[in-house]
Amino acid sequence: MKAIGFKKSLPIAEQESFIEFELDKPVPGDRDLLVRIKAISVNPVDFKVRQNSAKENVLAEPKIIGWDAAGIVESVGKSVTLFKPGDEVYYAGDLTRPGSNAEYQLVDERIVGRKPLKLNDAEAAAMPLTTLTAWEVLFDRFRIDDRDKGKSVLVLGGAGGVGSIAIQLAKKIAGLHVIATASRPETEEWCRQMGADVVVNHHHLIEDLGKAGYKEIDFIIDLVDINSYWDTVVQLIKPQGHIASITGSAAPVALNKLKNKSVTFSWELMYTRSMYQTDDMIEQHNILNKVADLLDNGTIVHTLNTTFNGFTVDNLKEAHRLQESGKSIGKTVIVF
Known part of the structure; x- marks a missing residue:
């Protein structure tokens, strides 16, 4: 062969x-x-x-x-x-x-x-790969169920492979309010086509979220680089919220910053x-x-x-x- x-x-x-x-x-x-x-x-x-x-x-x-x-x-x-x-x-x-x-x-x-x-x-x-990854984040790591309907999820990297299906599953199956990040007109439009309720620019994420009326987010999915966004997601995540990342990190992630909010952090690897x-x-x-x-x-x-x-x-x-x-x-x- x-x-x-x-x-x-x-x-x-x-x-x-x-x-x-x-x-x-x-x-x-x-x-x-x-x-x-x-x-x-x-x-x-x-x-x-x-x-x-x-x-x-x-x-x-x-x-x-x-x-x-x-x-x-x-x-x-x-x-x-x-x-x-x-x-x-x-x-x-x-x-x-x-x-x-x-x-x-x-x-x-x-x-x-x-x-x-x-x-x-x-x-x-x-x-398959992207769908399994997104599904496992939402339903195996976050363990989202009917009680979570209407809560907010932020998808960092909404136009990529995992982001494209994560937006859909979060919106259509989990019943969440979906915010996605994108920085180009074509990626913003793609996220909206996938079903994102709000699209914000990751270069000024907190500012854009504030303009859209968001001070806290219930769930955050990192599909880009967890340490590059760490201080931002620590600030944005709601007390007792949940963060998941698929990106890994060569440097330690400062989980101590989540303690006061009692936030849960999960890694996701589809191959586990x-x-x-x-x-x-x-x-x-x-x-x-x-x-x-x-x-x-x-x-x-x-x-x-x-x-x-x-x-x-x-x-x-x-x-x-x-x-x-x-x-x-x-x-x-x-x-x-």
């Missing part, structure tokens, strides 16, 4: 930042699906892993990355019960296993969902369930199926914005360039 990977962490402009090669088609393990991939999505995690996986040494074998795909089940492991050959699926995969930048991929059935019927392959491939084979790993299967229903009935919409046709080294490089620029809006997909 054809695959695209890398043996050395190189700038994307370098000729061998990605290389095409051939591999044997993998054989499913006990609970694995072998999926013939039809489309993949490229996310910021892709270029971060590419930039950091082989900085010092050249890898003996090329590393295959990619964590979003839509495709068709070709064969299944002996203990698989959720899917059968011929089923159309979508999923975000497992950070610890070979990724989706290949014609075929093995993935545990417990983190796979049925492909939404009304979405094409590209639209479906755009959704698959990485640690948690007891509730199958929840990602359940979430993806719920979201497929929401996409099929029109409650939420896909977030695909940029499509490259053809699974080639050049297209993968272009998709990575776009992600590295920080200017992408919504999701970027490559159709095989």
Whole structure:
């Protein structure tokens, strides 16, 4: 099978930042699906892993990355019960296993969902990673329920992949009042299309929120850089509120600043369930199926914005360039 990977962490402009090669088609393990991939999505995690996986040494074998795909089940492991050959699926995969930048991929059935019927392959491939991340923030970390309807949520980085679906889930499913940050006319408009009630400029966030009538926010989702915003979110978060971040931090986060307000802080990593084979790993299967229903009935919409046709080294490089620029809006997909 054809695959695209890398043996050395190189700038994307370098000729061998990605290389095409051939591999044997993998054989499913006990609970694995072998999926013939039809489309993949490229996310910021892709270029971060590419930039950091082989900085010092050249890898003996090329590393295959990619964590979003839509495709068709070709064969299944002996203990698989959720899917059968011929089923159309979508999923975000497992950070610890070979990724989706290949014609075929093995993935545990417990983190796979049925492909939404009304979405094409590209639209479906755009959704899993960002949707799982946003869903887990809202319903696993914040534990939002009916008592929270009407409360406020601030989405830092509203026009990105996670922000685009977080706005929709927060508005349509959680019933929250959604404020999103954006700084360009096109990103402001995108956030409004996704359903944001208010869009503010992150360059003067507190000032803009004050003009819009907000002194405190119940929930804050950081999708940009938690330490860059830390003092601002500490000021904005409501007493007994909740902050969640997906961005990580090389420096310690000053959690002591939250003490007087009794604020909760959570990290979110979508790969936790698959990485640690948690007891509730199958929840990602359940979430993806719920979201497929929401996409099929029109409650939420896909977030695909940029499509490259053809699974080639050049297209993968272009998709990575776009992600590295920080200017992408919504999701970027490559159709095989």
